[in-house]
Amino acid sequence: MKREDLRRGAVAICVFLLLWEAGSRSESWFGYAVPSVSQIPPPSAVLLEMSRLMLEPSFWESAYLSTLRVFEGFFAAMLIGIPLGLAMAVSRTFYGITFPVFEVLRPIPPLAWVPASIIFWPTQELSIAFVTFLGAFFTIVINVIGGAQAIDIRYFQAARSMGSSTWDIFRRIILPATLPSIVVGATVGVGITWAVVVAAEMISGGGSAGSMGGAAGGGLGFFIWNSYVGGSYTQIVAGMVTIGIAGYISSALLRTVGQWITPWLNEG
Amino acid sequence: MHQMPRAPSLHASTPVSLGSQISVSKVSKSYGAEGFAKDVVSNCSFTIERGKLTVMIGPSGCGKSTLIRLLAGFERPTSGTILVDDRPVTGPGVDRLVVFQESALFPWMSTYDNIMFGPRARGEDTKAMRAFAETLLQKVGLSAFRKKYPSQLSGGMQRRAELARSMINQPNVMILDEPFRGLDAMTKRLMQEYFAKLYDEFRRTTFFVTTDIDEAIYLADRILIMTNIPTQVRAAIDVNLPRPRQVENITESDEANAIKMQALGLLHEEAMKSFARGSKAAADFVDAYAKRVNKT
Numbered sequence: 060m061k062r063e064d065l066r067r068g069a070v071a072i073c074v075f076l077l078l079w080e081a082g083s084r085s086e087s088w089f090g091y092a093v094p095s096v097s098q099i100p101p102p103s104a105v106l107l108e109m110s111r112l113m114l115e116p117s118f119w120e121s122a123y124l125s126t127l128r129v130f131e132g133f134f135a136a137m138l139i140g141i142p143l144g145l146a147m148a149v150s151r152t153f154y155g156i157t158f159p160v161f162e163v164l165r166p167i168p169p170l171a172w173v174p175a176s177i178i179f180w181p182t183q184e185l186s187i188a189f190v191t192f193l194g195a196f197f198t199i200v201i202n203v204i205g206g207a208q209a210i211d212i213r214y215f216q217a218a219r220s221m222g223s224s225t226w227d228i229f230r231r232i233i234l235p236a237t238l239p240s241i242v243v244g245a246t247v248g249v250g251i252t253w254a255v256v257v258a259a260e261m262i263s264g265g266g267s268a269g270s271m272g273g274a275a276g277g278g279l280g281f282f283i284w285n286s287y288v289g290g291s292y293t294q295i296v297a298g299m300v301t302i303g304i305a306g307y308i309s310s311a312l313l314r315t316v317g318q319w320i321t322p323w324l325n326e327g
Numbered sequence: 328m329h330q331m332p333r334a335p336s337l338h339a340s341t342p343v344s345l346g347s348q349i350s351v352s353k354v355s356k357s358y359g360a361e362g363f364a365k366d367v368v369s370n371c372s373f374t375i376e377r378g379k380l381t382v383m384i385g386p387s388g389c390g391k392s393t394l395i396r397l398l399a400g401f402e403r404p405t406s407g408t409i410l411v412d413d414r415p416v417t418g419p420g421v422d423r424l425v426v427f428q429e430s431a432l433f434p435w436m437s438t439y440d441n442i443m444f445g446p447r448a449r450g451e452d453t454k455a456m457r458a459f460a461e462t463l464l465q466k467v468g469l470s471a472f473r474k475k476y477p478s479q480l481s482g483g484m485q486r487r488a489e490l491a492r493s494m495i496n497q498p499n500v501m502i503l504d505e506p507f508r509g510l511d512a513m514t515k516r517l518m519q520e521y522f523a524k525l526y527d528e529f530r531r532t533t534f535f536v537t538t539d540i541d542e543a544i545y546l547a548d549r550i551l552i553m554t555n556i557p558t559q560v561r562a563a564i565d566v567n568l569p570r571p572r573q574v575e576n577i578t579e580s581d582e583a584n585a586i587k588m589q590a591l592g593l594l595h596e597e598a599m600k601s602f603a604r605g606s607k608a609a610a611d612f613v614d615a616y617a618k619r620v621n622k623t
Contacts, residue, residue, distance in 0.1 A: 084532075099576035121407065144540055145582040211431070213427050213429075214431060214433060216399070216401055216419065216425065216431075217425070217427070217433075218420045218428075218444070218448065219419045220399060220420065220421065220423065220424055221424070221444055221447040221448050221449075221450040221496055222421040222445060222448045222496070223444075224448070227448050230446075231433075231444070235433075235436075236433075236435065238435070258555040267329035275407065276605050309356075321435070322476075323435045323436075323477075323478060324478075326476045
């Protein structure tokens with residue numbers, strides 16, 4: 060990132076926090092309560108709450124559990140989604156068989172799967188991981204298919220006329236040509252995964268994992284829900300901010316890995 | 328199956344082989360449903376002679392690219408036969424290499440990896456091949472750009488990299504489909520000089536398609552002038568100018584000018600035919616031709 064961009068970003072965040080602080084404290088500062096906004100805890104209080112939570116092992120446990128579920132679901136989606144997408148793009152027969160089923164399942168929101176997966180999977184933990192998996196899976200598959208099908212036919216013709224075997228074409232043409240789309244699918248997919256894991260934790264009651272049980276065992280989604288039930292609004296917002304930061308870190312990580320594995324796109 | 332390239336000749340002044348001879352006889356190709364099929368190539372016959380540089384020229388949209396796909400084996404003719412050294416073409420092969428209109432370099436590979444693509448595909452990543460890749464990199468002036476990706480090369484460099492990528496395979500026939508189209512005038516001329524030099528060194532059967540008559544005369548041993556669609560050979564003109572050629576000498580040569588006028592006359596007739604049928608490309612050509620004739 061350029062220095063200029065960095066400065067703009069910092070200023071934007073500061074202004075946002077300042078407006079938020081002023082809105083939350085509008086009653087005591089200006090004697091007029093801004094509707095709705097004044098109900099939200101101010102960022103200073105949230106920050107204070109977060110620094111307190113940092114010292115609490117149960118909070119870290121929650122964050123750890125959500126992260127673990129995101130990674131489980133995300134990696135399972137990559138592991139199954141990439142080969143499936145490639146196979147669908149490469150084989151017309153396979154595409155004909157799988158695509159209709161895929162297209163019927165795809166529009167079903169991952170959260171609609173929650174009750175069914177709780178019934179289907181033996182443990183609460185597995186059902187949350189499964190729903191998380193679905194969140195990233197369809198995005199990844201669609202991107203892989205799109206990327207592989209958009210490969211210029213001249214690349215195949217050129218490779219063929221230079222003596223490439225089918226396997227060689229797959230390994231040295233199709234795979235690298237699809238890589239940029241895989242990176243895009245993964246980056247978008249991991250964002251969806253965070254959205255889904257939190258909602259799944261809220262709905263399912265948080266799962267049974269974790270050494271501390273109860274509130275601590277439920278992950279960030281359950282943490283937020285629990286804070287809501289307990290009436291601690293600063294904790295709700297602190298949980299939200301934590302998810303925001305976690306999501307940002309995941310996307311940034313994937314972007315970095317993406318740039319590293321597709322070096323030909325970086326230097327124009 | 329395919330005839331594998333021989334060991335690279337590092338001293339190209341003594342070529343190992345002149346390549347293959349291609350004979351196209353009574354080839355037709357039509358597209359579309361039966362009954363509504365449109366002939367793009369019709370009853371077309373010609374020979375691409377061994378070790379010679381044959382240039383094909385014709386009005387744009389006349390079916391030249393279709394002929395190339397047939398020669399390369401990407402498509403099959405509707406009727407007629409294409410023989411490479413008496414063996415019929417049944418599909419794409421290492422013996423006939425196509426250099427495409429726009430760069431088809433693999434964007435995810437460096438210049439060097441692109442050039443080594445063919446040898447590696449055939450399991451020939453040998454010391455001799457790597458040395459040959461070095462020689463070619465040097466010949467096309469890209470030694471310093473070996474590690475760059477195609478997107479980091481200029482248009483002219485990309486074409487040169489592509490020429491090197493084809494030549495390393497020592498194809499028996501090299502087929503080039505308007506390889507310098509879209510380059511600016513200066514780069515184009517440099518490319519033609521590069522290409523002529525490479526051809527003079529390797530002297531393998533080459534089939535070069537263009538719409539540029541000056542390019543055709545500068546490069547060709549023989550020019551095939553094509554008719555309008557459905558395409559056939561309208562005339563074959565032998566160009567017996569001595570090699571190596573200089574662009575300057577050619578502009579001053581009476582023989583070259585005579586060939587140019589003859590070729591332009593024939594092309595004009597063909598263009599007029601399609602102009603009569605309302606082709607935009609033909610109208611453009613007639614305009615350009617009129618300007619050119621007024622100038623000389």
